[in-house]
Amino acid sequence: MGKVIVVTSGKGGVGKTTSTAALGAALAQRNERVVVVDFDVGLRNLDLVMGAERRVVYDLINVIQGEAKLTQALIRDKRLETLYLLPASQTRDKDNLTPEGVERVITELKRVFDWVICDSPAGIESGATLAMRHADMAVVVTNPEVSSVRDSDRIIGLLDSKTMKAERGERMEKHLLLTRYDANRAERGDMLKVEDVLEILSIPLLGIIPESMDVLRASNIGSPVTLADARSAPAMAYFDAARRLAGEVLPITIPGEKRGIFGKIFARRAA
């Protein structure tokens, strides 16, 4: 049985879709079978970031409504054999997302894939609660600024009350993914520091993704950053986050912190 992960945040524009694609591609490069599912019905974007927008025939709503089989709607990535996308519908109404339909699709996906990564829409309405409903684990994407942190806090409250796991009385595993982190701005006090965010949200840290042009560049060419430029700083951070998701214990490095002697040597060699 595969693991279901919801990538959620409450606030929009913090990097849910980018993180879903990057984590999905990173896990798939470990030869694990991965499907990324877009729950943002009406405002789908995951297909663009995955570079599959011209290959969408059927979508999640078609499968839920019984108009297509799951195998017809799944799109296999051209670069990675084990990476699949289940796109959202851009034209249909999000009310077509029914709890029973979502449950059926997730159960079916879990049987085939090692990882089912659900890209949640922003907000706390039915789309977001349905995306998290069947998750085993949550990745809470947060930017180091106050409104994003408060929205994440709200979402954590929902993860602890509205999910199947919470209703069964179990604990939902939650991980914080801090994105768009700029060490210089944090140093100047323009951004919240890592420890401040952790203190407020009090959930374990999965990784810190530095603010980088590489992310935007990768999105524009329709490729997850972990595929487009695997040596870039954000890609490395996503690879580490994916390893932690898979259960490895790695020390967390804060981007831009002064490197040790080894860091200096490697930096010189790379230059």
Next chain:
Amino acid sequence: MTKMLTDARSIRIKGRSFLAVVLAPDLPFDDWLIRLDDLAARSAGFFLGRPVVLDVTDLPIDRAQLKDLITELAGRNVNIMGIEGGRPSILGPGMPPALKGGRPVSDEAVAKEPIIELRNGEPKPVTPEVRSALQSIVIREPVRSGQSVIFPEGDVTIIGSVASGAEIIAGGSVHIYGTLRGRAMAGSLGNASARIFCRKLEAELVAIDGIYKMAEDMAPGLRGQSVQLWLEGDSIIAEKLI
């Protein structure tokens, strides 16, 4: 013709709920009245000064019988303030109004109402012992934005922080072993001796016994400190905890 308003002041109309004793008589009334007299002999003055509601649901009686019963009860110093469950046909002018929508309360609550005993002809009020067991709840995880903990029965203890946009409402005191960033309201049902304690004060709003204080009204020196807040007169006093 338009009536002139004599006074610009508006009339105050408020809703309020009172605890009433409900008497449900059964037929025949003569027997029932004898039993009522027995009860009155054992605890004299049970009905004295109490609001009493007569429950006549499902009783096959007419207007005259009901009128007689009310007169009989009035003769025993039982004043009926309302009639519950009576068909409109048996109610008439000069009778207490019909009441609807009553909710049952525990028998204990009725017994707790002050009872006046007649002894040596001198009414002597007995102060009832209203001492409900103090209650408290402990929350072992942070209270997240958008969540609220409402506990009118007593004290609330949070082991963790209260996020911005979260609220704690307690009938008693509020204890927060973490940072208070949201709202805390103590003594919500009217308890001026309730207090708020927190390990780190970053609150949006604090209130005790309905008197509140916003973040900007708080002394800036208290931000980020361990603080206790209590009520003195009509103002909230805050002091650093050591």
